[in-house]
Amino acid sequence: MALRTLRRTLCGRQCGCFYSSIPEMPPAGITPQKYTGISYDDAMKVRKSHLTPALLTYYKNPIMIVQGHMQWLWDTEGKRYLDLFGGIVTVSVGHCHPKVTERAKKQMDNLWHTTNIYLHPTIHEYAEKLASKLPGNLKVVYFTNSGSEANDLAVLMARMHTGVFDIISLRNAYHGASPYLMGLTAMSTWRFNVPTGFGIHQSMNPDPYRGPWGGANCRDSPSQTLRSCDCGAGECQAGVKYAEQLEDVLRFSMPKDKCGAFFAESIQGVGGTTQFPKNFLKRAFDMVRSKGGICISDEVQTGFGRLGEHFWGFENHGVIPDIVTMAKGIGNGFPLAAVVTSPEIALSMAKALHFNTYGGNPLACAVGSAVLDVIKEEKIQENAASTGTYFILELRKMMDEFETIGDVRGKGLMIGVELVKEREKITPLPVDDVNKIWEFMRDHGILVGKGGIFGNVLRIKPPMCISKADVDFTIAVFREALKTLAR
Structure with missing residues (x-):
């Protein structure tokens, strides 16, 4: 410099x-x-x-x-x-990336659109490639056009599969602003004064900075809060206390011994990049599953290598969800999103017809496939890890200069x-x-x-x-x- x-x-x-x-x-x-x-x-x-x-x-x-x-x-x-800001965390590999642009142009010259009631090559090639990026039994892909559509579908899918209407999200969470999702989003700045959120309950946000519990060893980050912390190696008392708040919601707000689903971002995006204490999400998943519920990870902002260490944000928490929703960086700015789940949960959606006109569009799938190739070929995830850590540490140094x-x-x-x-x-x-x-x-x-x-x-x-x-x-x-x- x-x-x-x-x-x-x-x-x-x-x-x-x-x-x-x-x-x-x-x-x-x-x-x-x-x-x-x-x-x-x-x-x-x-x-x-x-x-x-x-x-x-x-x-x-x-x-x-x-x-x-x-x-x-x-x-x-x-x-x-x-x-x-990447078009609100949407441009993942770069504006007008030449390889992605070239793939889109090639597809446009061949076939722009046909709905997925017909077979076309790109949806099948891309679905297999995308599913290979997910762990466990997350193998069935539903393509949509936006993160809100994906989260809408995940809510419906959870209720159809479990037969339980009630769902839990976290305060300070943002999952979309559609009428269906406004109740799932727990930020007053994004909510209109209309009836919404039927069957949705919020638990205390596990925030080590602004919440009642948390300290200098709680976050999976190069930068910790300035609060003191008594936690020893490998333990986090704050994670336990916030999990107890979730347990309270399960005990008092759910139908007896039942829960439909638990929704969480890996790091809260719109909520101000809020990170959870270590092991909170793992405890939360175990609690919800003990009541027959399923766990949904909103990877709309945290997926596709953005957190550096892993391809998906939930992997940083040591968990595998039952449903994953994704959008934004999936298409580098092209309207594309997806819900990925297990074959068993996916089968629940066969009880009635379900269709998305543009979901799995040939052009969208060609773009999404190119994005996956670029992330791998150009070591985009590795750059997010190294440059991101450098960025965080440089910002952290500035705390010594500016109150x-x-x-x-x-x-x-x-x-x-x-x-x-x-x-x-x-x-x-x-x-x-x-x-x-x-x-x-x-x-x-x-x-x-x-x-x-x-x-x-x-x-x-x-x-x-x-x-x-x-x-x-x-x-x-x-x-x-x-x-x-x-x-």
Whole structure:
């Protein structure tokens, strides 16, 4: 970094002084095309008059993205951005990855679409390849178009198989915002005031940072909380206590000695990259199965090597679920999702007709197959492990400089940075201050997400092709953003 040219940046005051030296952005390797489409102003008019007002738009002055390449994005003016949010954890191997794009073009020239009531090669080739990536008896694949569709189907499948209506999820969880899933999602910011969640119950969120229990040895992460911890090697008292809360829900809120299913993310995404204490999920699965329930892992954000050590997030917890749902990174941004389960559970869906017009579409399956090939050939999972660990440790070092950083957590390239006003009291940083940091980073070419119930967690979940040079650039910009806020 020291050898790179440094960019002097004005402080923004009228005095004309300089406040920082930020390294130049790492090279992108391509020259973007000149944009000639609809103007920014016209697009904003269309958005206001013809698109739903419920659409969330990032930044005070929204960006209009017109081109992407690997970890890079460009706007209408040709300004380049390092995308550290990956289209909301969706671009896994890189924007417009050439191998994936080539496979899509080849399939488009041959066959765009035919429904899966007919045989076509790609669905069968891809289903076999995808199933080979899962452990145990997870061998039957249902293709859908989105994570919400996949989770909807998993709920239906669980109820059909067990004959029990009641399902448990965790507070702070996000599993989708469809009417069916709004009850499964336990974040008030995502729930409308309508009847929802029939038969769905939430247990206490096992959060070692904000929850009542947890300490410095509880997370499977290079970065632990600053809370003290009395746990010895190989044990986690917090995991036991949160499991006891789940046991309470099973005892009091379920039909006697029965449970339909338990739903959990491996790391909570929208909830602010919240990680569970060690062994919690294993205890939870055992409890649910003792009541005849099935265990469902939502791998929409944590799958496909993003956590580095394993291909699936649940493997980090030492468990094998009965149903796995996946989306986002599965298609590198192409609308594709899936539910994978055992033959026995899958058979429950044969009691009536079930069909998805676009599920298993030839084009989608060709793209999904190419993504699996790229992950293997280009060692994408290995990069998520090494670059992600480096990223987390560099962010962790910044906690010694800035009290504003209350917690750094995550694994691989699924990272959360919780911003606080008072570290000891873990008081959330006010939204206005969070936005100042967020806008500063955008102005200097870095796009990150936000999450958590207070909106104070920076979500860093980039395309898994980013480099250590990208991390160094990000750290430099983030440091200046925090310095600017302090001033």
